[in-house]
Amino acid sequence: MWSAAVVSRFGDALRTTALPLLAVQLTDDPLVIASVTACSYVPWLLFGLLGGAVADRVDQRRAMWAVDTVRGLLVAAFALAVALGHASIPLLLALAFLLTTLQTLFDNASTALLPSLVDREALGGANARLMTGQQLAGGLLAGPVVPLLLGAGAFLPFAADAATYLLAAALVASLRIRPPEREPRPTGSTLRAEIGEGLRALWHDRVLRSVCLGTLLCNIGMGALIATLVLHVTRWLDAGDAEFAAAMTVYAVGSLAGGFLAQRIARRTGRARALLLGGAVQTASLLLMGTVRHLGALLVGMLLLGVMNMVWNVNQVTLMQRRSPESMVGRISAAFRTASTSGAPLGALLGGAVAGAYGLNAPALLAALLFAAAVVSLIPAGNADVPVGAPREGPASAHVTH
Secondary structure (H helix, E strand, O other), X not given: OHHHHHHHHHHHHHHHHHHHHHHHHHOOOHHHHHHHHHOOOHHHHHHHHHXXXXXXXXXXXXXXXXXXXXXXXXXXHHHHHHHOOOOOHHHHHHHHXXXXXXXXXXXXXXXXXXXXXXXXXXXXXXXXXXXXHHHHHHHHHHHHHHHHHHHHOOOHHHHHHHHHHHHHHHHHHOOOOOOOOOOOOOOOOOHHHHHHHHHXXXXXXXXXXXXXHHHHXXXXXXXXXXXXXXXXXXXXXXXXXXXXXXXXXXXXXXXXXXXXXXXXXXXXXXXXHHHHHHXXXXXXXXXXXXXXXXXXXXXXXXXXXXXXXHHHHHHHHHHHHHHOOHHHHHHHHHHHHHHHHOHHHHHHXXXXXXXXXXXXXXXXXXXHHHHHHHHHHOHHHHHOOOOOOOOOOOOOOOOOOO
């Protein structure tokens, strides 16, 4: 599963880098180009909850390899269209929308499947290895490959992405595991009713509810920062493209370091308190970036953001898996992801607005304010922490108290 995740993320990074570059060749309308990125968020808002409910009903391993096979064929067909000179903006929009729609099922099934592969106590380490491998493949290795592929042919990044999807599908299909036992669904149970169960389970668990709110606030802040970061670097700091690339590279390196530190920090503090620490450090990093007009401050801030973002992600996902009944991991994950993912596009809009109204460093300060609010929202979770080595919870109740 680790190999499938890393291979697939490598291909995704090739595609997501090449897609806007292809869009720029087809149109110079900023709104149209931005809509290609928007299509990567909209399906989560439309189908995220449905994907989680379906993931809890089906064999998650089969769902994952089937989805990756379909995605591989879709991207292969798109690569062929590009090679034949038939690429168009509507085709780009359709590809982005369909791939993310399928991702809503794949990601929720993947989150629900992991507890079937490793012991409950090993989930933190497994999540850290998965996310670190994905960051290495997508954040560092794929970037230098894209210009080489594009130089040989505009279709090649997409052809490579299709190949990685099909390879990942084969790797997931090769897993030999027993599907988790599920209690029979009540007669007449509907997807709508099961989605409602997942939403209620998330709401009634005060720890997960606090973490979800904190993640939403952080995503709004990161959306504001990332959407305007190029302006922060090139205009407010009066730096160049190389410095912008350096900032993104430093963030990726920090994320790798965070993958190695996430489990160690959780062992010392507990998972919820690791989130509190991560949010506090990221708040300080954003304040540094927004107040000190120096490239060094930006690089230090981006490094710390990368480290603590990975610490946050690893412990947030593990906390959700451990507090969710096995029969409801997909639905609770879907409710969590749908709520928190909605913050990114909202943050991008806010970032542009505050940058225009208050200055190009204002999005970093807005992000700091939102991260500080996230830390406050996590205080109830930190007071009811979940030990890293907590015993395995049974699937009987959607509301687990520790």
